[in-house]
Amino acid sequence: MKCGLLLSLLLLFPARAFCADSPSPLYGDEIVRDFLWSEFQELPADKRPKVGLVLSGGAARGFAHVGFLEVLTNAGFPIDGIAGTSMGAVIGALFSAGFPMDQLWELGRRATFSYATKDFNKIGVLSLILHEKLMSSDAMEDFITQRIGDITFEDLQIPFSCVAMDIKTGESIVFREGPLAIAVRSSMNLPGIFKPVQYRHRYLVDGGVADNLPVDAAKALGMEWILSSHTPAGLDDASLHNILTYLLQVMEIRGELLAQQSIKDSDMVVTHKVQHIKFTEFEKSFHAGELGLEETYRRLPYIKENLLLRSFGALTDKYVLP
Amino acid sequence: MSCLKPKAALLCAVLILGACPSRAGWLFFGSNKDPLEHAVASYDRGEYSAAARELQELVNKSLPYDHKEEAYWYMSQAYIKAGKPDRALPTLQLAVELYPKSIRLQLALAELYYDSALYSQAKTLYDALNELQSPGDEYLLQLNAGTARTYAALGYLERAAGYYRKALDTKPQFDAMLSIEYISCLLKQRKYIDAATAVETALAQAPENIELLYLSAKISYEAGRKEKAVTTLKYALEKAPERHDIRLSRALWLCSLGRYQQAAQEAEKVYNAEPNQAQAQWALALALSRIPGSERRAMELFRAAANSITSPFTAQAAERMLERLSKRQDSLKH
Numbered sequence: 001m002k003c004g005l006l007l008s009l010l011l012l013f014p015a016r017a018f019c020a021d022s023p024s025p026l027y028g029d030e031i032v033r034d035f036l037w038s039e040f041q042e043l044p045a046d047k048r049p050k051v052g053l054v055l056s057g058g059a060a061r062g063f064a065h066v067g068f069l070e071v072l073t074n075a076g077f078p079i080d081g082i083a084g085t086s087m088g089a090v091i092g093a094l095f096s097a098g099f100p101m102d103q104l105w106e107l108g109r110r111a112t113f114s115y116a117t118k119d120f121n122k123i124g125v126l127s128l129i130l131h132e133k134l135m136s137s138d139a140m141e142d143f144i145t146q147r148i149g150d151i152t153f154e155d156l157q158i159p160f161s162c163v164a165m166d167i168k169t170g171e172s173i174v175f176r177e178g179p180l181a182i183a184v185r186s187s188m189n190l191p192g193i194f195k196p197v198q199y200r201h202r203y204l205v206d207g208g209v210a211d212n213l214p215v216d217a218a219k220a221l222g223m224e225w226i227l228s229s230h231t232p233a234g235l236d237d238a239s240l241h242n243i244l245t246y247l248l249q250v251m252e253i254r255g256e257l258l259a260q261q262s263i264k265d266s267d268m269v270v271t272h273k274v275q276h277i278k279f280t281e282f283e284k285s286f287h288a289g290e291l292g293l294e295e296t297y298r299r300l301p302y303i304k305e306n307l308l309l310r311s312f313g314a315l316t317d318k319y320v321l322p
Numbered sequence: 323m324s325c326l327k328p329k330a331a332l333l334c335a336v337l338i339l340g341a342c343p344s345r346a347g348w349l350f351f352g353s354n355k356d357p358l359e360h361a362v363a364s365y366d367r368g369e370y371s372a373a374a375r376e377l378q379e380l381v382n383k384s385l386p387y388d389h390k391e392e393a394y395w396y397m398s399q400a401y402i403k404a405g406k407p408d409r410a411l412p413t414l415q416l417a418v419e420l421y422p423k424s425i426r427l428q429l430a431l432a433e434l435y436y437d438s439a440l441y442s443q444a445k446t447l448y449d450a451l452n453e454l455q456s457p458g459d460e461y462l463l464q465l466n467a468g469t470a471r472t473y474a475a476l477g478y479l480e481r482a483a484g485y486y487r488k489a490l491d492t493k494p495q496f497d498a499m500l501s502i503e504y505i506s507c508l509l510k511q512r513k514y515i516d517a518a519t520a521v522e523t524a525l526a527q528a529p530e531n532i533e534l535l536y537l538s539a540k541i542s543y544e545a546g547r548k549e550k551a552v553t554t555l556k557y558a559l560e561k562a563p564e565r566h567d568i569r570l571s572r573a574l575w576l577c578s579l580g581r582y583q584q585a586a587q588e589a590e591k592v593y594n595a596e597p598n599q600a601q602a603q604w605a606l607a608l609a610l611s612r613i614p615g616s617e618r619r620a621m622e623l624f625r626a627a628a629n630s631i632t633s634p635f636t637a638q639a640a641e642r643m644l645e646r647l648s649k650r651q652d653s654l655k656h
Contacts, residue, residue, distance in 0.1 A: 027566070028601065028636075029636050031570055031571060031601045032604055032633075032636045035571070035574040038544060070480075074479055074511050290478075296477070300477075305638075309638060312639070319577065319611050321612060321614065
């Protein structure tokens with residue numbers, strides 16, 4: 001009877017049930033990826049591809065680049081160069097100068113680009129029609145110098161370039177040297193609203209109408225692996241009710257068409273879900289930054305994998321017999 | 323006169339029923355009887371489906387206001403424990419709309435959002451709860467821990483670390499899981515000194531906790547103390563020899579240190595237990611690649627790993643290694 005009971009118990013309950021061992025947790029690609037990522041971070045800079053970041057224009061939406069940069073910094077990405085247009089130039093310049101991340105977030109929290117909202121608020125349809133004079137974007141230059149000083153491109157911690165357009169010739173002008181503040185101001189100088197910046201023999205306006213995602217500028221800096229941060233406009237739900245909004249819509253459309261061209265030349269792109277934030281909704285800057293962080297974090301494993309596969313030769317040299 | 327009393331009573335009852343149906347229910351059921359008693363007893367006995375059904379019937383009737391809030395809470399928890407989060411979710415969403423000031427319900431919904439990987443929705447709720455002046459001491463731990471986890475899941479590592487610290491400060495006893503999550507957060511930010519301090523403190527409380535040992539090893543490895551890392555994992559594997567993930571990490575780290583024979587031995591153990599696992603194939607192949615005479619076997623293993631459907635990155639990495647080894651073989655022939 002007792003033997004029968006014991007036998008039936010053994011049949012009912014597999015032997016493993018009596019083991020104290022717990023099953024190994026599930027694991028997958030992350031073991032190999034994390035290992036190779038550690039190996040990658042030990043690679044000397046001359047053995048790996050030069051990593052370039054490209055930050056698009058987008059005004060208030062462009063604040064997503066702050067979240068993008070935070071995720072990459074946390075993950076230990078080497079950043080060998082940055083190229084930016086418009087708001088991408090502002091964020092890129094501050095980051096390249098070593099402006100602290102928490103202070104970058106604070107800019108968005110306070111929507112400190114209120115100079116822009118203040119000026120836009122002053123613009124009425126009547127002002128645009130009646131006034132011949134456009135406004136000056138001097139405030140942007142002051143904004144930059146107040147935060148990082150009156151420095152040059154050569155003073156930056158990370159090589160940086162930004163793009164503007166010469167309104168008289170239509171040429172894309174890439175800044176890589178000289179005074180930083182005027183270059184950034186030129187890159188974020190909306191045509192038709194602000195006066196062109198006269199610098200040397202050029203009449204400069206926002207780079208977003210010439211090169212909204214300046215991948216070529218990053219390559220010209222010597223970057224070999226390009227990660228782009230794209231802040232697309234929500235063209236469908238634009239509210240078009242005066243000359244200003246039509247003007248902005250035209251610039252958004254142009255910027256988006258240019259960005260789509262540049263995306264093809266990037267190794268990886270993070271497209272932030274910021275289409276619902278309008279060009280001038282600077283009070284939503286902080287929210288744009290959060291969306292940028294979330295999307296970049298979600299894509300981070302794939303970004304790492306792409307870079308690792310690109311660097312595979314150098315990464316695994318030591319694992320192949322001579 | 324005496325015939326007026328029943329009529330007066332009936333009139334009172336009708337008036338109460340009309341003015342306040344829920345209170346009328348309480349009045350008729352008796353002030354001492356908890357209408358949820360039976361359902362809660364079912365819940366406490368683990369009869370979750372029955373409890374949920376009963377509570378659903380009760381909320382459809384005229385329950386007093388406070389009891390209904392509690393009923394929704396128990397109903398949602400019963401659904402969750404019965405393995406029906408898809409029913410718990412609309413229950414809690416409705417409950418939060420009906421009782422917008424109920425912190426308990428909001429916390430329950432936020433947790434369910436988190437468990438359902440709806441991290442953005444969880445964040446919205448936690449952010450709103452954190453804006454409250456005084457959510458109540460009894461909810462602080464739950465709120466801080468839930469906020470920390472949600473922020474960590476979305477990538478807000480700095481903010482998550484802050485909330486983990488608050489949660490750990492709130493909790494009087496040592497909580498290994500919370501500590502592990504906090505230390506993982508620090509590690510992801512590459513704050514090795516803070517992470518090492520935190521893991522040392524945690525290990526002092528739970529010296530044989532395998533996850534803590536694994537974390538400690540990872541911190542050492544990433545901070546450049548590779549020898550210490552492999553030694554820590556050796557100790558962890560003595561306690562938990564079935565942990566294939568830890569053994570594979572050790573194998574790979576031994577490769578990095580150039581100790582290929584030892585690496586192959588470790589990886590072989592996992593491979594023997596899980597011969598179709600792409601990471602086991604890859605790690606063993608990597609070690610064998612540097613052992614003279616073992617390249618052919620390494621190539622076979624890389625070929626197998628390259629066919630993995632469930633591990634696309636490992637498959638690509640295997641294909642690349644296979645190409646490299648093949649090229650080397652070809653160059654040796656010529």
